[in-house]
Amino acid sequence: MTRVLIAGCGYVGAATADLFHGDGWEVEGWTYSPESAQSLMAKPYAVRAVDISDREAVTRAATKFDVVIHCASSGGGGPEDYRRVYLEGARILLQTLRPHRFIFTSSTSVYAQKEGEWVDEESAAEPMHETGRILRETEELVRQNGGTSARLAGIYGPGRSALLRKFLSGKAAIEGNGERFLNQVHRDDVARALLHLLALPNGSQIVNVTDDQPLTQRACYEWLAAKLNRPLPEIVAGTGERKRGPSNKRVSNRKLRALGWEPMFPTFSIGMERSVLPAFPTMGA
Numbered sequence: 406m407t408r409v410l411i412a413g414c415g416y417v418g419a420a421t422a423d424l425f426h427g428d429g430w431e432v433e434g435w436t437y438s439p440e441s442a443q444s445l446m447a448k449p450y451a452v453r454a455v456d457i458s459d460r461e462a463v464t465r466a467a468t469k470f471d472v473v474i475h476c477a478s479s480g481g482g483g484p485e486d487y488r489r490v491y492l493e494g495a496r497i498l499l500q501t502l503r504p505h506r507f508i509f510t511s512s513t514s515v516y517a518q519k520e521g522e523w524v525d526e527e528s529a530a531e532p533m534h535e536t537g538r539i540l541r542e543t544e545e546l547v548r549q550n551g552g553t554s555a556r557l558a559g560i561y562g563p564g565r566s567a568l569l570r571k572f573l574s575g576k577a578a579i580e581g582n583g584e585r586f587l588n589q590v591h592r593d594d595v596a597r598a599l600l601h602l603l604a605l606p607n608g609s610q611i612v613n614v615t616d617d618q619p620l621t622q623r624a625c626y627e628w629l630a631a632k633l634n635r636p637l638p639e640i641v642a643g644t645g646e647r648k649r650g651p652s653n654k655r656v657s658n659r660k661l662r663a664l665g666w667e668p669m670f671p672t673f674s675i676g677m678e679r680s681v682l683p684a685f686p687t688m689g690a
């Protein structure tokens with residue numbers, strides 16, 4: 406049986422761990438806090454708290470893992486957090502565990518393009534912000550070690566959609582003309598992409614993991630407004646600086662699709678209708 410470590414058993418990590426377990430893998434999940442590990446106690450695989458940025462802790466917890474998936478998150482934060490969780494975390498996992506295969510869940514935020522153009526894995530990935538540059542540094546470290554970087558778009562899924570949450574709470578706003586593109590992907594399609602990547606012979610590559618259809622911010626809110634029969638959010642002046650950088654691009658999933666992956670939720674509206682809206686926690690609010 407192949408042993409996989411899910412280093413960062415959070416929203417994506419736990420779904421990934423479930424999928425791998427169901428597929429017959431021997432799974433272990435790590436979280437940062439004992440509380441998070443405790444909350445996953447009922448899972449049919451082991452979950453424990455191991456800080457991946459603590460070399461001694463990782464060394465103590467190390468056993469033989471064939472595959473390691475680094476999907477721990479800095480939870481936002483600044484460059485120091487990024488460096489600790491992504492770069493140092495990846496370095497320590499690679500050096501300590503020496504798995505056959507390694508996947509790092511990076512982000513499509515590394516693309517800084519601004520004109521709404523299509524970008525793929527061959528496009529420049531030159532982030533404007535230090536945090537993005539640390540992701541690129543981590544990708545480079547992963548490449549040097551023969552690993553894969555999966556650049557994830559904005560994740561949504563059961564119980565999670567930043568866009569829907571803002572919309573329902575009345576905090577949503579259409580910025581400027583609302584023509585900035587949003588690139589999104591359903592959590593379960595991410596998990597399936599990670600499993601799919603491990604079935605491929607080439608363990609050393611970069612792939613975008615995003616759905617088929619980038620949507621403008623306006624189109625997203627228009628769809629939600631029509632679907633939920635609520636007013637369209639107010640239009641405000643463009644905010645310029647945004648958390649993930651003032652980029653505006655359409656991220657292509659053509660490479661991953663050509664490698665045989667197919668999203669179960671190819672568009673935001675399909676994912677919302679089939680998987681998110683029926684059970685979103687604040688729908689009744």
Ligand SMILES: NC(=O)c1ccc[n+]([C@@H]2O[C@H](COP(=O)([O-])OP(=O)(O)OC[C@H]3O[C@@H](n4cnc5c(N)ncnc54)[C@H](OP(=O)(O)O)[C@@H]3O)[C@@H](O)[C@H]2O)c1
Nearest residue numbers: 413414415416417436437438441456457477478512559560
């Ligand atoms: N969310 C998005 O839209 C998005 C977009 C692009 C890329 N990504 C990337 O996708 C990955 C997964 O994101 P997510 O949304 O699933 O994150 P999440 O729900 O916040 O889960 C993160 C997990 O990582 C664990 N963790 C954090 N620091 C750790 C450390 N030092 N050692 C061990 N475990 C640690 C957390 O444990 P605790 O619960 O104990 O803190 C939690 O289990 C991340 O790499 C993120 O950067 C996310």
